Amino acid sequence: MKLKIYNTDGKATKRSVSLEPAVFAVEPNDHAIWLDVRSIQAAGRQGTHKTKERGEVSGGGAKPWRQKGTGRARVGTIRSPLWSGGGRVFGPRPHKYSVSVNRQTKRLARRSALSYKAQAEAIRVLENFSFDAPKTRDMATLLGALDLTDRKVLVMTGSHDANVYKSGRNLPKVNVIEAASASTLDVLSADVLVIQEDALEAITGLLQGTAGASEATEVVDTTNED
Secondary structure, three states, X not given: OEEEEEOOOOOEEEEEEEOOHHHHOXXXXXXXXXXXXXXXXXXXXXXXXXXXXXXXXXXXXXXXXXXXXXXXXXXXXXXXXXXXXOOOOOOOOOOOOOOOOOHHHHHHHHHHHHHHHHHOOOEEEEOOOOOOOOOHHHHHHHHHHOOOOOOOEEEEEOOOOHHHHHHHOOOOOEEEEEHHHOOHHHHHHOOEEEEEHHHHHHHHHHXXXXXXXXXXXXXXXXXXXX
């Protein structure tokens, strides 16, 4: 699959890029996606919930009343779970929710998510760009030029760019992330992927397993073909 490369003015250049079929044209594996997303969401849970059991609530050191002769039920402590303010039976305890998924499955899940986006024609390849200073207006203008103002957009950069990141963090539907750190959930949560050229090479090289990321994509310049 070939995609046009756009500039920051939102116009298609005379260059195009070929997406690596091993990354963007695989048969999507929904189960691998489910496993990876489940692992990501589970890792986001704190697991700090805690309730007090009968041995942890205050009071109740003495027997409330004598065993027999009162006409009431036998009670040994006011910390009984049957009493208001007593301990909780089998209450939640702090624990981890992490679910381990092997590396091959995680890579398959990301390739599947990217393939879904490629099938939906929801990928825009953009020339490498940066901002002189962090300005939300600059990012909004860029996305407006690409006609993506009201869409959920994932902007993928080749490396961490503080100015680009800060320019997009105040936009509610925009997420800026380094390509190597983009997860399956990040890809699936976006309506459109805006990928810089360097980011495309980085994520293709990572998921394809090639040592040289520059060999993962082929850029074609059609300037002289007119």
